Amino acid sequence: MLYFPNAKINIGLHITSKREDGFHNLSTLFYPTKLSDGLEIVRSERDESHLSLSGLKIDGSAKDNLVYKAYEMIHAKYNIPVVDLHLHKKIPFGAGLGGGSSDASFVLKGLNKMFDLHISNEMLMDMAAELGSDCPFFIINEPCFATGRGDVLTPSLLSLKGYRLVLVHPNIMVSTPDAFRYVVPQVPDIPLEESLSMPITRWKDHVVNHFEKSVFCQYPKIKELKDKLYQLGATYASMSGSGSTVFALFEEYVPWSKEMLSPSYFVWDEVL
Numbered sequence: 662m663l664y665f666p667n668a669k670i671n672i673g674l675h676i677t678s679k680r681e682d683g684f685h686n687l688s689t690l691f692y693p694t695k696l697s698d699g700l701e702i703v704r705s706e707r708d709e710s711h712l713s714l715s716g717l718k719i720d721g722s723a724k725d726n727l728v729y730k731a732y733e734m735i736h737a738k739y740n741i742p743v744v745d746l747h748l749h750k751k752i753p754f755g756a757g758l759g760g761g762s763s764d765a766s767f768v769l770k771g772l773n774k775m776f777d778l779h780i781s782n783e784m785l786m787d788m789a790a791e792l793g794s795d796c797p798f799f800i801i802n803e804p805c806f807a808t809g810r811g812d813v814l815t816p817s818l819l820s821l822k823g824y825r826l827v828l829v830h831p832n833i834m835v836s837t838p839d840a841f842r843y844v845v846p847q848v849p850d851i852p853l854e855e856s857l858s859m860p861i862t863r864w865k866d867h868v869v870n871h872f873e874k875s876v877f878c879q880y881p882k883i884k885e886l887k888d889k890l891y892q893l894g895a896t897y898a899s900m901s902g903s904g905s906t907v908f909a910l911f912e913e914y915v916p917w918s919k920e921m922l923s924p925s926y927f928v929w930d931e932v933l
């Protein structure tokens with residue numbers, strides 16, 4: 662079977678407190694995008710399941726990959742047959758787009774379906790949460806408001822249908838644990854849900870990603886990129902997750918090209 666694990670963006674991201682388990686409580690709105698990896702899972706004649714990789718080169722061995730970890734999690738609980746997995750990586754990583762988390766959740770969903778394991782969505786989400794804080798969202802994969810460490814999800818009615826979404830990855834890798842280390846948790850005066858209920862034209866002044874302050878300080882090029890997207894006419898622009906990708910929502914078609922940013926940047930452009 663062929664699957665297309667997609668990226669997410671975070672629209673607003675408040676880091677509100679540090680928890681005793683070392684994680685942080687946050688609130689954010691996850692929104693799925695069409696930028697996707699390719700994932701194939703087929704039955705195999707080999708003695709042992711195997712993961713092969715193509716596309717962007719991911720650090721670490723195949724066995725360190727979240728795809729393999731998700732396979733191992735299912736294999737340990739359910740006696741599934743041997744499979745060959747292939748991941749074609751297209752979503753930039755260390756990018757705040759949750760690509761690895763999406764791959765992992767699609768493996769859980771894919772194996773559940775392929776082998777009729779009848780694992781409930783709630784159970785899949787619990788398993789996904791063990792693999793990473795962003796993973797449960799990709800089980801639902803529809804706009805969701807998230808709290809806790811990102812694993813407490815409430816489907817959201819927010820629709821950006823018709824908006825043009827542009828994602829720009831400036832070839833900078835931001836480590837998620839490092840980004841959390843440098844952020845100072847704070848409870849904002851206006852809860853994120855309230856600022857998100859404002860018209861999108863007002864988000865620029867009200868919907869914030871708390872990682873921006875420290876990440877922009879370390880990588881001024883990311884801030885320049887956000888400013889540039891506003892100059893180009895974005896209604897709203899923000900860094901996604903812990904960065905480094907900056908996304909922008911445009912109401913109308915703007916005749917701009919990749920060269921207006923930097924030719925080496927990765928750009929993804931879609932109509933939501």
Ligand SMILES: C[C@](O)(CO)[C@H](O)COP(=O)(O)OP(=O)(O)OC[C@H]1O[C@@H](n2ccc(N)nc2=O)[C@H](O)[C@@H]1O
Pocket residue numbers: 671683684685686687689757759762792793794795796809810811837838841902903
């Ligand atoms: C920044 C976001 O992408 C926003 O959606 C996520 O919070 C990150 O989620 P993720 O990449 O799935 O992160 P995990 O793999 O669960 O955790 C990596 C590391 O990030 C930190 N971490 C992550 C999530 C969270 N709510 N608090 C944290 O402090 C912890 O140091 C953890 O060891």
Ligand SMILES: Nc1ncnc2c1ncn2[C@@H]1O[C@H](COP(=O)(O)OP(=O)(O)OP(=O)(O)O)[C@@H](O)[C@H]1O
Pocket residue numbers: 719720721725726727728748750753754755756757758759760761762764765795835837902903904
């Ligand atoms: N399938 C995978 N795809 C990408 N990275 C993976 C994968 N499996 C393991 N990793 C490891 O996870 C790291 C970060 O991957 P990921 O794409 O989830 O990060 P991210 O874009 O920063 O996402 P987030 O929004 O969760 O911060 C990589 O540097 C790599 O070491």
